[in-house]
Amino acid sequence: MPDQARGGFTRRRLLLIAGGGVASAAGLEALAGCGETSPEGESSLASANVEAPQLPSAPVFASQSPVLCTLLSFFDRHEALTVEAFTARLLPGDDADPGARELCVAHYIDRKLAQHASFATPTYAQPPFAKPAKGHEPGRDGDTIYVAEKDLPLYGFQSSATPHDAYRTGVAALDKASATLYGHDFVGLPEKLQDDVIAGMQATDPSAKPGDYPAAAVAEGKKLKPFFAPPVPSAFGFFTMLQNDTSEGAFADPVYGGNRLLGGWKLIGYPGAQRAWTAAELKHGPHERTIQGLRDMPPMHPGHPQPHVILPLAGSTRTQS
Amino acid sequence: MATKHARVDVVTIGAGWTSAILGAKLCPKGTTIVALEQGTHRWTYPDFAHDHDSLRYSVRYAMMVDLARETWTWRPTPGKPSLPMRQYGSFNPGEGLGGAAIHWSAQLWRFLQYDFRHRSHIVERYGASKLPEGSTIQDWPIGYDDLESYYDAFEWDIGASGLAGNVRGTIRPGGNPFEEPRNRGYPNPPLAVNRFADMFGSACKELGLHPFPQPAGITSRAFTDPYGNLRSGCLYCGFCTRFGCEVDAKASPQNTHLPVALETGRYDVRLGCKVLRIETGADGLATGVTYVDGTGQEHFQPADVVVASAFTLENNRLLLLSRSKRHPKGIGNDRGRVGRNYTYQIYPQTVVGLWQGQKLNMYMGNTCTMNIVYDYNADVFDHSDLDFIGGMQLFSEPGEREPVNSVTDLKTKSGKSWGAEWKRELGRNWDSYAGINTEGESIPYEDQFLDLDPNYSDRFGNPLLRLTFSWHDNEKRMWRYMYARSLEIMKAMNPTRLVGPTPGIPDYNIAKYQSTHPTGGCIMGSSPGDSVTNSYGQVWDTPNVFVTGAALFPQNPGANPTGTVAALAYRTSEAIASRYWRSPDELLD
Numbered sequence: 038m039p040d041q042a043r044g045g046f047t048r049r050r051l052l053l054i055a056g057g058g059v060a061s062a063a064g065l066e067a068l069a070g071c072g073e074t075s076p077e078g079e080s081s082l083a084s085a086n087v088e089a090p091q092l093p094s095a096p097v098f099a100s101q102s103p104v105l106c107t108l109l110s111f112f113d114r115h116e117a118l119t120v121e122a123f124t125a126r127l128l129p130g131d132d133a134d135p136g137a138r139e140l141c142v143a144h145y146i147d148r149k150l151a152q153h154a155s156f157a158t159p160t161y162a163q164p165p166f167a168k169p170a171k172g173h174e175p176g177r178d179g180d181t182i183y184v185a186e187k188d189l190p191l192y193g194f195q196s197s198a199t200p201h202d203a204y205r206t207g208v209a210a211l212d213k214a215s216a217t218l219y220g221h222d223f224v225g226l227p228e229k230l231q232d233d234v235i236a237g238m239q240a241t242d243p244s245a246k247p248g249d250y251p252a253a254a255v256a257e258g259k260k261l262k263p264f265f266a267p268p269v270p271s272a273f274g275f276f277t278m279l280q281n282d283t284s285e286g287a288f289a290d291p292v293y294g295g296n297r298l299l300g301g302w303k304l305i306g307y308p309g310a311q312r313a314w315t316a317a318e319l320k321h322g323p324h325e326r327t328i329q330g331l332r333d334m335p336p337m338h339p340g341h342p343q344p345h346v347i348l349p350l351a352g353s354t355r356t357q358s
Numbered sequence: 359m360a361t362k363h364a365r366v367d368v369v370t371i372g373a374g375w376t377s378a379i380l381g382a383k384l385c386p387k388g389t390t391i392v393a394l395e396q397g398t399h400r401w402t403y404p405d406f407a408h409d410h411d412s413l414r415y416s417v418r419y420a421m422m423v424d425l426a427r428e429t430w431t432w433r434p435t436p437g438k439p440s441l442p443m444r445q446y447g448s449f450n451p452g453e454g455l456g457g458a459a460i461h462w463s464a465q466l467w468r469f470l471q472y473d474f475r476h477r478s479h480i481v482e483r484y485g486a487s488k489l490p491e492g493s494t495i496q497d498w499p500i501g502y503d504d505l506e507s508y509y510d511a512f513e514w515d516i517g518a519s520g521l522a523g524n525v526r527g528t529i530r531p532g533g534n535p536f537e538e539p540r541n542r543g544y545p546n547p548p549l550a551v552n553r554f555a556d557m558f559g560s561a562c563k564e565l566g567l568h569p570f571p572q573p574a575g576i577t578s579r580a581f582t583d584p585y586g587n588l589r590s591g592c593l594y595c596g597f598c599t600r601f602g603c604e605v606d607a608k609a610s611p612q613n614t615h616l617p618v619a620l621e622t623g624r625y626d627v628r629l630g631c632k633v634l635r636i637e638t639g640a641d642g643l644a645t646g647v648t649y650v651d652g653t654g655q656e657h658f659q660p661a662d663v664v665v666a667s668a669f670t671l672e673n674n675r676l677l678l679l680s681r682s683k684r685h686p687k688g689i690g691n692d693r694g695r696v697g698r699n700y701t702y703q704i705y706p707q708t709v710v711g712l713w714q715g716q717k718l719n720m721y722m723g724n725t726c727t728m729n730i731v732y733d734y735n736a737d738v739f740d741h742s743d744l745d746f747i748g749g750m751q752l753f754s755e756p757g758e759r760e761p762v763n764s765v766t767d768l769k770t771k772s773g774k775s776w777g778a779e780w781k782r783e784l785g786r787n788w789d790s791y792a793g794i795n796t797e798g799e800s801i802p803y804e805d806q807f808l809d810l811d812p813n814y815s816d817r818f819g820n821p822l823l824r825l826t827f828s829w830h831d832n833e834k835r836m837w838r839y840m841y842a843r844s845l846e847i848m849k850a851m852n853p854t855r856l857v858g859p860t861p862g863i864p865d866y867n868i869a870k871y872q873s874t875h876p877t878g879g880c881i882m883g884s885s886p887g888d889s890v891t892n893s894y895g896q897v898w899d900t901p902n903v904f905v906t907g908a909a910l911f912p913q914n915p916g917a918n919p920t921g922t923v924a925a926l927a928y929r930t931s932e933a934i935a936s937r938y939w940r941s942p943d944e945l946l947d
Contacts, residue, residue, distance in 0.1 A: 039806070058681070102456075103365070108663055126777070127776040129778050129781060132714055136781065147512070158417065158446065159418075159425035159445070160425055160445050161445075162426065162444070163442070167441050175438060176439050177439065177812075177813055182439050182813065183439070184439050188434065188438065191891075192432070192443075192867070193447045193867060193868055193869030193870075194442065194444045194869070229387060232777065243597055248378065275657065280766060280775070280776060284763070285417060287765075288762045289762045293413055301761065304785050305765065305785060306717070306789055307761050307788070307789075308719055308721075311595065312593065312595060313595055314593070314596065315594070318719065319553065319723055320549070320553045320556065321553075321718055321719075322717055323719075331408070336413075337403070337407045337604040337605060
């Protein structure tokens with residue numbers, strides 16, 4: 038694909054430029070990492086932003102952390118590493134078989150948070166907000182609406198925390214829980230323990246029925262729950278947020294900063310945004326297609342023929358089976 | 359101080375499809391219309407030219423009402439607290455020129471005679487004791503025959519695609535044998551279907567059922583409509599529901615009625631204008647509407663006729679907010695009927711199968727590239743020995759699967775949707791599973807209604823609309839029955855394993871998308887005691903106010919509403935043009 042060829046060229050150029058500037062391991066990583074096709078002018082800025090050699094005591098190496106090598110816009114270094122570690126357990130991977138880390142999911146989330154002062158999706162954020170009716174009559178009392186705890190999940194998202202607040206306080210709560218229970222902040226835990234913590238957070242799902250989650254996860258969830266008390270998002274709410282953002286970062290179009298080199302789509306066999314499919318392809322699968330993102334698909338323009346578009350205005354019946 | 363505008367014949371609240379239909383039918387005859395639209399404008403070119411962007415349209419709801427400004431509240435039963443739908447879940451009402459008819463799925467139906475004579479039919483066939491307790495099912499004031507010519511006109515105006523099942527009483531092979539007789543077939547052949555639809559169709563035939571392709575408001579080949587609009591055939595691109603169509607294959611007001619209305623110079627759309635209420639004079643008739651424009655300036659638009667042509671939920675809210683001396687509880691609500699008979703649609707998948715190692719190409723197509731059976735819809739099957747009334751369509755999952763919002767649907771055998779094992783599953787099977795979908799009847803109940811919320815309001819301080827709704831026993835039993843039928847079909851399709859949901863329908867929740875088919879609340883009926891409007895959508899207690907759209911449905915059949923919404927708007931347009939102006943402000947017979 039021409040765009041990717043150009044991208045490769047740009048990255049080589051960047052390598053040369055950066056070589057004369059910040060020559061840290063992290064700086065080099067920027068070139069191979071996220072940010073797809075960074076405009077050349079941003080290179081020195083991007084390098085300057087990397088908080089170069091202060092590696093955390095935990096065994097995390099720059100080569101494992103593409104997010105550190107991008108221009109962080111919202112997260113601080115530790116938050117970025119934490120979010121990256123978390124999402125990399127949700128969608129694990131390595132260079133040969135990319136996961137959230139290699140797909141730059143944390144970079145996607147950082148950009149999303151920076152671009153949206155509030156919610157990225159339409160959200161009604163007016164009070165009063167709801168609380169579980171523990172010991173209260175369900176209904177309004179002052180600035181709170183009390184709802185039976187078992188009913189609350191039926192109402193969907195009801196948090197008063199913006200994504201900014203949720204990530205800031207959520208990462209802090211995650212660290213506090215990890216440190217209290219296991220003696221390290223989240224990034225410092227071995228992957229097996231990170232998985233246990235994540236499974237525990239998920240198992241606090243308020244709409245779960247007995248048997249939905251393994252007993253060990255439910256027990257872990259009970260230990261974690263107190264660390265995620267308001268105004269911190271609930272453990273399940275924070276898990277869900279990270280899971281949704283991982284899906285977006287790994288599988289949305291690369292123009293949004295994740296799904297690096299279309300790796301998410303390649304994983305699942307999705308050929309990307311295509312202008313058209315034929316009736317035969319609906320039955321027998323794609324015929325001579327190249328995987329592509331939005332940037333490779335020119336806008337539909339009346340009068341401009343495109344491959345795979347069967348005479349849109351000319352009345353061909355070839356699209357019929 | 360409100361800016362007062364010059365009087366016009368008609369003001370429509372919203373510039374969606376029913377408003378465009380009124381414009382196309384009335385403006386060429388000299389009627390002047392102002393359409394007040396809260397959203398912005400968008401056109402096929404350039405606005406839909408580059409829109410294959412799942413994140414923007416499916417995840418971030420680019421075409422839907424901005425919930426930051428206003429939303430709807432919900433509670434399961436009257437005794438429980440209501441909370442706002444803070445982020446999109448159950449339904450996705452649109453805004454902007456063309457309304458939801460830009461991003462609809464284009465599944466196009468005519469209702470059955472049973473749907474119109476719902477109560478009478480049940481009582482005649484099974485006795486009144488068959489009616490579920492607390493239900494308020496009632497007959498429509500019109501039947502299928504009253505609408506056939508309007509259904510026909512709409513289908514031929516928008517270039518509908520499909521295979522007729524019953525033409526003037528003759529059953530056609532391959533079509534829906536249970537549909538009511540139609541005067542003629544569709545202007546275009548049916549859309550192509552996908553591989554999974556073939557698998558579903560074969561299994562259904564094996565079981566003695568009658569599969570047929572979805573009738574669609576999407577052109578299957580290039581089409582020039584009676585107004586001269588030229589439209590492409592469908593490209594099966596995989597971005598249809600929640601997207602605008604970049605080649606005009608999917609019918610919308612923009613490529614059908616709107617150009618006709620605009621060409622007259624008498625259809626004036628004002629964008630970014632939010633209607634606050636319908637005003638009434640000393641005689642109790644409407645005088646016009648008060649609205650706020652994009653800069654915050656208040657306006658009064660006087661009109662002889664006011665048409666509430668917004669989405670179902672907003673039409674209900676507007677009538678309730680339009681309180682005056684003559685209508686202290688709101689327009690149409692003198693007898694407390696507004697908001698009653700609120701209904702919805704049972705929509706979830708019953709069972710999902712996985713065919714290990716096979717690719718189903720589910721990311722292609724549109725929401726109509728599928729096969730359906732009507733054998734278990736309405737009262738097509740005998741309910742004598744069953745513990746419920748009503749039915750559902752069962753159909754094969756149609757396609758246009760998008761990675762960004764589907765990856766966590768696929769779980770490992772142990773139910774996990776993250777981690778290394780899940781990732782392997784995703785890599786192997788993201789395109790190897792598909793389900794049987796349903797679309798079922800929703801009947802009205804005493805404890806299922808719309809009113810104004812006591813705690814939440816919009817940016818103008820006006821209360822939000824409150825929905826009180828949950829599934830009742832009849833619907834839960836119907837679901838169980840349909841689950842069993844779906845399982846029979848699924849087994850005949852020989853999946854490697856089932857990955858699907860559970861036999862019981864979960865309690866209604868507003869968090870999960872189901873369908874944008876909230877219906878009723880301003881229902882039509884035969885007298886002011888049982889309804890808000892007559893069969894033309896004309897409000898009994900304020901006869902120069904009309905309501906269009908699915909708010910008029912006394913209950914919601916197991917079929918998508920748009921075909922009937924449009925047919926009713928055609929009928930109302932004709933009545934206004936031919937009879938209303940002769941004796942304005944009088945109720946039409």
